[in-house]
Amino acid sequence: MNKIGANVFQNTAQSIKRYARPLESAIFQHYFFDGxxxxxxxxxxxxxxxxxxxxxxxxxxxxxxxxxxxxxxxxxxxxxxxxxxxxxxxxxxxxxxxxxxxxxxxxxxxxxxxxxxxxxxxxxxxxxxxxxxxxxxxxxxxxxxxxxxxxxxxxxxxxxxxxxxxxxxxxxxxxxxxxxxxxxxxxxxxxxxxxxxxxxxxxxxxxxxxxxxxxxIVYDTKQWHEYVPTPVDFVSSINSNRFEVSESKLNENLDFLINQLQSNGKINPPWGESYYEGDLKEAYNEWIGVLSLKTLITLDRFNRIEK
Structure with missing residues (x-):
């Protein structure tokens, strides 16, 4: 089973520290540390x-x-x-x-x-x-x-x-x-x-x-870089009801998220940056914080983070 190691976790933690609002930073500190x-x-x-x-x-x-x-x-x-x-x-x-x-x-x-x-x-x-x-x-x-x-x-x-x-x-x-x-x-x-x-x-x-x-649901792995509903969007932890979502595709989806963090150290909004101009510009970075935190929590709930 593919898992993220300490280096990938730390890189993602640094992205959360850089991009996230104080709210997501507080949730991150509480969930993973002693916040x-x-x-x-x-x-x-x-x-x-x-x-x-x-x-x-x-x-x-x-x-x-x-x-x-x-x-x-x-x-x-x-x-x-x-x-x-x-x-x-x-x-x-x-x-x-x-x-x-x-x-x-x-x-x-x-x-x-x-x-x-x-x-x-x-x-x-x-x-x-x-x-x-x-x-x-x-x-x-x-x-x-x-x-x-x-x-x-x-x-x-x-x-x-x-x-x-x-x-x-x-x-x-x-x-x-x-x-x-x-x-x-x-x-x-x-x-x-x-x-x-x-x-x-x-x-x-x-x-x-x-x-x-x-x-x-979108099972086509080639589309997962786009803004589409993927298996982990419907099944958020090991103990969640599967609702007949494919187990193999769920595991592929978790591997995909791990690869994203290994490559980028963060999750960028898949819907792109074009909407975020002017007074809405800061929202893009906020989403990096939200999505990166969500991904770490999801991986942890599927035992995909090395302890």
């Missing part, structure tokens, strides 16, 4: 607003300072890794409060971002279309609504207004009714939901999620 969870909390506090939601560019491709459901889902995702801390619990409770107030009853879910996103630097896929009253992201209901529901279900003790059980049933029925899938990000959100549900509801999701993944 404290409190350091992560302190960095996340910089992204949380008084209304409980998250903003301020926590999702690097839109720099909206105001709260949005998408940014808030990212904030809670990171907090959920350290939710034994009282500060983290308080932040999660406040974020849940924001998500309840931003619920869109007409959609029976959440829109990713408000129209004010257009007033700040953002990548084109985050542009709010006034005619559609949504972004292109919102064409698929589950992104981010399925992931948002995952956190509302996990932290249901903080929920005061919404009927979580009813919304979970809606989410499952929605994906069960689909026959064609074209958004890997919607599936990623459903994987987050799957992970927190009881076994009887997981069983309802497994077949349709396997079908969905089969329609969007």
């Amino acid at each position: 404290t969870e409190n350091e992560i909390v302190n960095e996340l506090k910089k992204y949380q607003n008084e209304d409980g939601g998250f903003g301020h560019g926590i999702e690097s491709d839109f720099r909206l300072p105001h709260s949005s459901p998408m940014a808030t889902s990212i904030g809670i995702r990171l907090l959920s890794e350290i939710d034994r801390l009282e500060d983290a619990k308080e932040m999660i409770a406040a974020a849940i409060g924001y998500l309840e107030t931003s619920f869109n009853s007409d959609r029976n879910g959440w829109l990713a971002v408000p129209k004010e996103v257009n007033d700040f630097p953002h990548a084109p896929w985050w542009h709010y279309n006034e005619d559609d009253e949504m972004t292109i992201i919102d064409k698929n209901w589950g992104n981010p609504s399925a992931e948002v529901l995952a956190y509302l279900y996990r932290y249901k003790d903080y929920v005061k207004r919404l009927d979580i059980e009813k919304l979970i049933e809606y989410a499952i029925s929605y994906i069960e009714s689909k026959e064609e899938f074209n958004s890997e990000y919607e599936i990623f959100c459903y994987i987050k939901l799957y992970e927190v549900l009881p076994e009887n509801l997981q069983m309802r999701l497994e077949e349709v999620m396997s079908l969905a993944i089969e329609q969007v």
